[in-house]
Amino acid sequence: MLDSYSPIMENTEHVHCLIIGSGPAGYTAAIYAARANLKPVLYQGIQPGGQLTITTEVENYPGYPEGIQGPEMMVDFEKQATRMGADIRFGLATKVDFSVFPRKVQIDEEKWITADSVIIATGASAKWLGLESEQRLNGFGVSACAVCDGFFFRGKEVAIVGAGDTAAEEASYLSKLCSTVHMFIRRDAMRASKVMQERVLNTPNIKVYWNTDTDEILGEKTVNAVRISNNKTGEKKDIPISGFFVAIGHQPNSDIFKEWITMDEAGYIQTVPGTSKTNVEGVFAAGDVQDKIYRQAVTAAGSGCMAALDAERYLSAKGIH
Numbered sequence: 001m002l003d004s005y006s007p008i009m010e011n012t013e014h015v016h017c018l019i020i021g022s023g024p025a026g027y028t029a030a031i032y033a034a035r036a037n038l039k040p041v042l043y044q045g046i047q048p049g050g051q052l053t054i055t056t057e058v059e060n061y062p063g064y065p066e067g068i069q070g071p072e073m074m075v076d077f078e079k080q081a082t083r084m085g086a087d088i089r090f091g092l093a094t095k096v097d098f099s100v101f102p103r104k105v106q107i108d109e110e111k112w113i114t115a116d117s118v119i120i121a122t123g124a125s126a127k128w129l130g131l132e133s134e135q136r137l138n139g140f141g142v143s144a145c146a147v148c149d150g151f152f153f154r155g156k157e158v159a160i161v162g163a164g165d166t167a168a169e170e171a172s173y174l175s176k177l178c179s180t181v182h183m184f185i186r187r188d189a190m191r192a193s194k195v196m197q198e199r200v201l202n203t204p205n206i207k208v209y210w211n212t213d214t215d216e217i218l219g220e221k222t223v224n225a226v227r228i229s230n231n232k233t234g235e236k237k238d239i240p241i242s243g244f245f246v247a248i249g250h251q252p253n254s255d256i257f258k259e260w261i262t263m264d265e266a267g268y269i270q271t272v273p274g275t276s277k278t279n280v281e282g283v284f285a286a287g288d289v290q291d292k293i294y295r296q297a298v299t300a301a302g303s304g305c306m307a308a309l310d311a312e313r314y315l316s317a318k319g320i321h
């Protein structure tokens with residue numbers, strides 16, 4: 001759908017390749033696009049560096065044999081993109097118009113950019129319970145990613161809240177590392193698929209608590225216990241733990257694209273399998289905004305690379321320079 005051509009307006013900046021988002025997907029797309037001479041402009045969004053800036057140590061990203069702090073790793077990504085010639089800017093995409101070509105993206109509710117190609121890498125945000133202690137101890141025993149942080153709790157007792165496929169998968173993952181996994185489920189049933197439920201219920205060191213709410217995470221500087229209550233009987237209990245995992249879902253950051261881009265019912269952008277192509281020509285998606293399964297820095301970076309290569313091929317096939 002290459003729709004009506006909109007003449008480039010005065011006071012509107014035109015870019016060849018616009019990247020929205022600054023996690024591993026966005027920066028990797030910027031590195032590849034810059035090296036392909038697409039002169040990418042990247043807008044970082046509200047949280048420059050993305051979700052990794054709220055984690056501590058990252059040990060599963062290849063190339064860092066000693067591990068690295070999440071925020072430091074994202075500074076490295078940014079430096080590399082800048083060194084390759086990407087134009088990295090602070091600013092938030094607030095609106096888009098994909099009915100015209102070049103595509104139009106509004107920044108900070110004021111300035112409009114027209115772009116020959118657009119790479120959406122706006123990521124997803126973990127949902128949180130909303131407890132003060134959860135925010136205060138985030139990165140100090142509280143985590144929203146068992147695969148990222150489970151390793152730090154080897155041989156220790158941990159807890160996880162949630163009852164979907166993510167929680168079930170993460171509880172299973174943690175059960176292989178930790179002595180006991182306490183799993184808090186707010187209803188008397190799990191939402192996870194049958195096979196995942198069975199796996200959880202048949203794992204001896206996962207202890208399931210039904211009808212259970214998390215009232216508070218306890219600890220001064222790091223987590224040392226959690227306070228729960230049974231929402232049927234009112235009974236309260238403190239359980240000593242070292243790590244608390246929140247797995248109550250993620251929210252893809254895709255709201256501004258809803259009108260134009262095909263998404264699933266949860267708001268994850270749908271791409272043509274094996275590519276980063278969306279339903280809109282010249283608009284590509286990479287990273288967690290289109291991935292509800294893997295959600296790893298390294299998979300996001302890989303899909304950012306795909307998006308830049310797809311954009312490059314698209315522009316050259318169209319003869320747009």
Ligand code: NDP
Nearest residue numbers: 129162163164165166167186187191247248249250292293
């Ligand atoms: P879901 O939305 O499926 O599940 C979220 C869970 O968190 C629900 O059980 C919900 O409880 C619970 N929850 C929500 N808010 C709270 C709260 N405030 N306190 C306590 N519990 C809460 O999210 P997932 O991330 O698990 O999965 C998202 C999608 O990704 C799903 O479609 C899933 O199937 C898919 N997925 C698939 C995988 C695979 O195929 N391997 C792996 C991971 C995810 P309640 O049930 O009471 O609403």
